[in-house]
Amino acid sequence: xxLTINGQSHQVDIEPDTPLLWVLRDTLGLTGTKYxxxxxxxxxxxVLIDGQATRACVTPVESVAGTEIVTIEAITGDAEGRRVVxxxxxxxxxxxxxxxxxxVMAATALLKQTPQPTxxxxxxxxxNLCRCGTYNAIASAVRQAAKA
Numbered sequence: 461x462x463l464t465i466n467g468q469s470h471q472v473d474i475e476p477d478t479p480l481l482w483v484l485r486d487t488l489g490l491t492g493t494k495y496x497x498x499x500x501x502x503x504x505x506x507v508l509i510d511g512q513a514t515r516a517c518v519t520p521v522e523s524v525a526g527t528e529i530v531t532i533e534a535i536t537g538d539a540e541g542r543r544v545v546x547x548x549x550x551x552x553x554x555x556x557x558x559x560x561x562x563x564v565m566a567a568t569a570l571l572k573q574t575p576q577p578t579x580x581x582x583x584x585x586x587x588n589l590c591r592c593g594t595y596n597a598i599a600s601a602v603r604q605a606a607k608a
Contacts, residue, residue, distance in 0.1 A: 461474060461521060461522065462525060462526075463521070463524065463525060464527070464528055465488065465529045466530060466531055466537075472487055472488070474487060477520045477521075477522065478521050479519060479520065479521070480507070480514075480524055481493060481505045481517045483521050484507070492532035493507055493516055493531050493562075494558060496558075496559065496589070498518075499518070500515035503515065503562040503566060504561070504589075505517040505562060506561075506562035507529060507530060507565055508528075508531075510527050511569060511572050513565055513570075513585075531565075540568050540571040540572050544564050544568050546605070547600075547604040547605040548563075548601050550601070551600050553598055556592050559589060559592075562588045566587075566588050567585075567586065567598070570585035571602070575606065576606055577602065577606055579599075582599050586598055586599065586602065
């Protein structure tokens with residue numbers, strides 16, 4: 461199966477129903493995308509598929525052949541992604557950091573779709589879970605990235 465990940469083409473020999481998360485982490489060594497719950501509830505595994513925030517833990521790899529997949533490893537190569545990461549650093553968002561790659565991906569997808577999000581847009585898009593409770597810092601960082 462042919463996959464385009466972070467702008468590079470990858471040929472993978474994998475079962476078609478294998479979750480994308482395991483292809484990224486175990487087959488390709490892209491470990492920035494995290495396993496959280498395996499049920500698409502927490503968002504730690506969020507990647508961008510053609511610019512849309514997608515939970516990699518429940519996405520069969522066969523469904524993303526022919527798409528553009530972006531992981532946290534390449535997010536600063538994207539203008540919105542770079543602004544999000546800079547805002548994350550400015551606001552010192554991470555505590556433990558485990559969920560943050562998924563949070564950054566969700567924020568980047570939001571700003572790609574809605575460059576000037578309202579508070580309601582931010583609340584609706586930023587639904588990934590954070591056990592450390594950094595939600596206020598996350599929202600502040602998204603607002604800063606939108607203004608940049």
